[in-house]
Amino acid sequence: MIIGPKLYGLVLAGGKSTRMGKDKGLIHYHGMPQREYVYHLLDRVCEETFMSVRPEQSKEIASDFQLIEDTDEYKGPFNGLLSAHKKYPEAAWLVLACDLPLIDLKSLQELIAARDPNVFATSFAHEENPLPEPICAIWEPVALEKAKQYLDEGNGSCPRKFLINSEVKLVFPQDSNVLMNANSEEEYKEAIVKLSTE
Numbered sequence: 544m545i546i547g548p549k550l551y552g553l554v555l556a557g558g559k560s561t562r563m564g565k566d567k568g569l570i571h572y573h574g575m576p577q578r579e580y581v582y583h584l585l586d587r588v589c590e591e592t593f594m595s596v597r598p599e600q601s602k603e604i605a606s607d608f609q610l611i612e613d614t615d616e617y618k619g620p621f622n623g624l625l626s627a628h629k630k631y632p633e634a635a636w637l638v639l640a641c642d643l644p645l646i647d648l649k650s651l652q653e654l655i656a657a658r659d660p661n662v663f664a665t666s667f668a669h670e671e672n673p674l675p676e677p678i679c680a681i682w683e684p685v686a687l688e689k690a691k692q693y694l695d696e697g698n699g700s701c702p703r704k705f706l707i708n709s710e711v712k713l714v715f716p717q718d719s720n721v722l723m724n725a726n727s728e729e730e731y732k733e734a735i736v737k738l739s740t741e
Contacts, residue, residue, distance in 0.1 A: 546660065547635065547658070547660025547661075547683070548633060548634055548635040548660060548683060548684050549590050549633070549634050549635065550588075550589050550590055550634070550635050550636075550637055550655070550658075550681065551589055551590060551591050551592065551593065551627070551631060551634040551635070551636055551637070552582075552585025552586065552588070552589035552591070552592035552593065552636070552637050552639070553585075553592075553593055553594075553595055553611070553623065553624065553627050553636045553637070553638045553639070554568075554578050554581045554582045554585065554592070554593070554594045554595060554639055554640075554641065555595050555620060555623045555624070555638060555639065555640045555641065555678060556568040556578040556594050556595060556596050556600070556623075556641050557595050557596045557597045557600065557613045557622070557623050567641045567642050567725070567726070568641040570641075570644075570725075570731065572644040572734060572735070572738060573738075577641045577644065578594060578641050579608070581639050581641060581643075581646065582594055582608060584639070584646065584647070584648055584651060585637060585639060585651070587648060587651075588637070588648070588651050588652060588655055589637055591609065591634075592609065593609045593610065593611045593627060594608050594609065594610050594611070595610075595611050595613060595623030595624070595626060595627060596610055596611075596612060596613065597612070597613055598612045598613070611623070611626055611627050611630055612626065613626050614626045614629065617691075617694055617700065618694075618700035619700045619701070619702070620640070620677065620678060620702050621690060621694060621700055621702055624636065624638060624682065624687065624690075624702070625687060625690065625691060625694075628682075628684070628687040628688075632684060632687075632688075633684060634684065635660065635681055635682060635683045635684060636681070636682045636687075637651070637654070637655070637680075637681050638677070638678055638679070638680055638681075638682060639678065639679055640678035640679070642678075642724050642725050642726050643678070643679060643721065643722065643723070643724065643725075644723065644725050644731075644734040644738065645718075645720045645721050645722075645723050645734065645737060645738065646679065646721045646722075647718075647721060649717075649718075650667075650716045650717070650718065650721040653714065653716060653717065654667060654679075654680075654681065654714055654716075655681070657712065657714040658681050658712075659712040660683055662683070662709075662710045662711055662712050663682070663683055663685065663686035663689065663706065663709040663710050663711055664677075664680045664681060664682050664683060664686050664706055664709070664711045664712070665680065665681040665711070665712045665714060666679070666680035666681070666706060666711055666712070666713060666714065667679045667680065667713075667714050667715075667716055667721075667722055668713040668714065668715060668722075669715070669719055669722060670715040670719065673713055673715075674703060674707065675703060675706040675707065675711050675713060676703075676722055677702035677703050677705075677706055678702070679721075679722060680706070686706075686709065689709070690702075690705055693705050720737060723737070
């Protein structure tokens, strides 16, 4: 049993999806919009789960999903993450983006089992390129406090760079396919092929 801050789930669904050309959160890989699929996955392993959205998205999402609206205080993926931290500063966050079509329950359980609450984050990474994957990671509250300071000091807005320079536990998933990003039409098609052969 891990002793540490309670674990909440966060679906990052507020991005503009410019490279994909359509909202990645609305793509159906598993018979429902991906943002809903990821939410349900997180809901099975976290105490509470929330979807991070832009304010204008709120009205289009069913009331049975808990939402946290981006406050627009920070740039990029940090915006959703720090908006969630501002609302629930005592929680650790298992963060997932909508562009991981192959992520599954088993891999999330694997990440949680490996969690070390004494470091800034426990993050999935590719074994051949061992860099933290900030949008498939457990962020501890202390990391998010430090991230605010990092951004305020003008160090850039990249969560990966922040984690590279922090104490992080890297976890290599048994199935590395779960970390496949689908950010373009070509990658979307590749994901569909991989899912059809599972």
